[in-house]
Amino acid sequence: MAPLLDVDSLAVTLPSPRGPLPILHDVSLTVDEGELVGIAGESGCGKSLTAQTLLGLLPPGAAVTGSARYAGTELLGLDPRGWQRVRGAGIAMVFQDPSAALHPMLSVGRQLTEHMRVHLRMDRRAAVRRAVELLDQVRIPDPERALRAYPHQFSGGMRQRVAIAIALAARPRLLIADEPTTALDVTVQAGILALLERLRAETGLAVAFITHDLGVLSALTTRGYIFYAGRVVETGPTGALLTAPTHPYTAALLGARPHGTQTGGTLRPIPGAPPAPGEAPPGCPFHPRCGYAEPSCGTAPPPLTPAGADRSVACVVRPHLEVAA
Amino acid sequence: MTTVHDGEPGTVATTASRPRGAHPLLIFLAKRVAVTAGLLLGVTVVTFGLVNVVPGDPVTANLSDQALNDPAAVAAFREKWGLDQPLWAQYLHYLGNLLHGDLGHSQQTGRAVLDDLLHYVPATLELALPSMVLALLIGTGIGMLAAVRNGRLTDQLVRVGALLGLSTPPFWLSLVVLYVFFYQLGLAPSGGRLSTDFSPPPTVTGMYTVDGALAGQWDVAWDAAQHLSLPVLVLTSLTVAMLVRFVRSAMLEVLQQDYIRAAYAKGLPTRVVLRRHLLRAGLVPVVTVSGLAFASLLSGTVLVESIFGWPGVGQYAYRSATALDLPAILGVSLFVALVYTLVNLTVDLLYGLIDPRIRLS
Structure with a gap:
């Protein structure tokens, strides 16, 4: 069966005062029906831009090449009407900060029903009925009253639940969640993650979960993509990725992560900083920061090559990597 | 993964603690009256x-x-x-x-200042109110268009137009408008409130268009409206020029917000995103500046009234000032201060209407 979302060799270049800036290079990824896929990397690595590309929300002047097929339809090059049909009803999005992504001056009911009525051709009463069900589904207490409330009357976690209900309102098959728990308290974060997993299990929703938190990645997703400087550097089943990384960057990320309650352990920061867009070095973008780099790393960016069961890695050295327990 | 708890603190917090006794709006208004x-x-x-x-x-x-x-x-x-x-x-x-409500007598007209004001104020309001409403509608529309077309040709044209409008002296624009529409095209009368063959309709509001319509004298109302057209055109275009740049930047800021991208991401048609999501949020700063715009419009009426021979407060103020007619000057000042207070009050009440976060709890 063809995957629900099939992105192939996607490259995005954004305009800037100093000329075009290449942001994404040769990104390929797939999401199957009902699958929870993680996309992880540091800020500025192109995770969010990938999401924007898949919803046609790139700023004007952006140049896109490659292919992104949703349910067999090529998304790149869609006209405005085509995008309107896909957005909301096919691919929906949950943003990082629910306080910013909910309209402060429109009632929750209005924001929850307006696109339902467009996509599902519902009348007002049917839309309100579905809105109540959705709020109930995302565990908002007293849904009827919540419909008349405004976003500022909810706590951060509740706002994100409302935002998820809004995203699901027009029955999308793929939800792109762009760091949906980053702006929330840790205790609240767990509730949101559980909610997404439950929605996937109950409705067969596919979720592309963007995060910079490897802990979240391992807790929630079955398959993951590690991004670095606008490229996929490693992909595979999440468990294998995080216990036995094959790319030095994945290993370095794991080493730079605090370990739960363990004290006195060493955090190993990655030396240097990720390259700014347009300033990536020739060859493997990670090689200036990589402890295993060899001279050949600086010549050409390594392609993603198969590395064991369902795994690929973009590294020519393939060193033996030790992961801190 | 389902081991995490699904519960989290926080429910709908709509219960605002309201002090017992008077309605908060009444308290708010009472404070405003005292300040005024x-x-x-x-x-x-x-x-x-x-x-x-x-x-x-x-x-x-x-x-x-x-x-x-x-x-x-x-x-x-x-x-x-x-x-x-x-x-x-x-x-x-x-x-x-x-x-005791006695504003004294004008040294110029010999009449009570209050009577003078009641005579001149409606004439000015008849100019200022439609100009303000038109300017708000047109200014908001054009400003929004410029913001949506940011950097493109439409935006550049609007920019040039607004700059021209801002740098045009009101008296010059009035003369040009008179030359074109009265002298060349003969489409509009040159000045005054009514043609000589009409007498003013019975006074209810003091605004001839309204009073004419109320009395069923449609020909009078129409004639009054024609006399309004040119001064209203001048005042409207000056106010639009002032509003447009501001509306544009306010709307541009809203366009950057996540909730606008979220609205697009829901698959809403562009016109719905603009009309419902963008306009609603952009209106708050627009309301703020419209208070200022109304102030500048009122000062604009002073010049426009004298060119179009419009017997309004502007002319009255001008004549009183040149004659150092103290009671009249004081009367006009009090009127202007009162108008400003009312405009500010309206602005504050509108905020609450537009933005639920500012709504009086």
Whole structure:
């Protein structure tokens, strides 16, 4: 069966005062029906831009090449009407900060029903009925009253639940969640993650979960993509990725992560900083920061090559990597 | 993964603690009335002081040369208007009358200032209100268009148009409009409120278009509307020019917000995103600046009224000022201060209407 979302060799270049800036290079990824896929990397690595590309929300002047097929339809090059049909009803999005992504001056009911009525051709009463069900589904207490409330009357976690209900309102098959728990308290974060997993299990929703938190990645997703400087550097089943990384960057990320309650352990920061867009070095973008780099790393960016069961890695050295327990 | 707890603190927090007793809106309004009273008192002090500080004497401004040479006439004039009293006594006398709703008599017209204002204010409102409404509609529309077309040709044209409008002196625009629409095209009358073959309709509001319509005298109302067209055109275009740039930048800021991207991401048609999501959020700053715009519009009426021979407050203020007609100047100042207070109050109430976060709890 063809995957629900099939992105192939996607490259995005954004305009800037100093000329075009290449942001994404040769990104390929797939999401199957009902699958929870993680996309992880540091800020500025192109995770969010990938999401924007898949919803046609790139700023004007952006140049896109490659292919992104949703349910067999090529998304790149869609006209405005085509995008309107896909957005909301096919691919929906949950943003990082629910306080910013909910309209402060429109009632929750209005924001929850307006696109339902467009996509599902519902009348007002049917839309309100579905809105109540959705709020109930995302565990908002007293849904009827919540419909008349405004976003500022909810706590951060509740706002994100409302935002998820809004995203699901027009029955999308793929939800792109762009760091949906980053702006929330840790205790609240767990509730949101559980909610997404439950929605996937109950409705067969596919979720592309963007995060910079490897802990979240391992807790929630079955398959993951590690991004670095606008490229996929490693992909595979999440468990294998995080216990036995094959790319030095994945290993370095794991080493730079605090370990739960363990004290006195060493955090190993990655030396240097990720390259700014347009300033990536020739060859493997990670090689200036990589402890295993060899001279050949600086010549050409390594392609993603198969590395064991369902795994690929973009590294020519393939060193033996030790992961801190 | 389902081991995490699904519960989290926080429910709908709609219960606002309301102090017992009066409705909060009433308290708010009562405070406003108190502040306004203080403000008006301040206006009388400042105006009183200013008029007495400027070089010039109401006596020389009002009496003829012949009367000025007659010490008895001068003394009589001074006594009649209380100018022989010390300044503080004049002021207290004025305040005492003011408390009884007596604004004094104009030295120029000899009539009660209050009657004069009731006569001239409706004429000015008939100019200012439609100009303001039109300017808000047009200014918001064009400003939004420029923001959505940011950097493209439409935006550039709007930018140039607004700059031209802002740098055009009102009197010059009035003359050009008169030359084109009255002299060349003959589409509109040159000035005044009514053609000579009509007499004013029975006074209800003092606005001829409204009164004409109320009395069923449609020909009078239509004639009054034609007389309104050119001055309203001038005032509207000047106010639009002032509003457009502001609306544009306010809307541009809203366009950057996540909730606009979220609205697009829901698959809403562009017109719905713009009309519902963008406009709603952009209206808050627009309302703020429209208070200022109304102020500048009122000052614009002074010039426009004198060019179009429009018997409004602007002309009255101009004539009173040149004659150092203190009671009339004070009356106009109080009126203007009152208008500003009302505009600010309207702005504050509109905020609450537009943005639920500012709504009085």
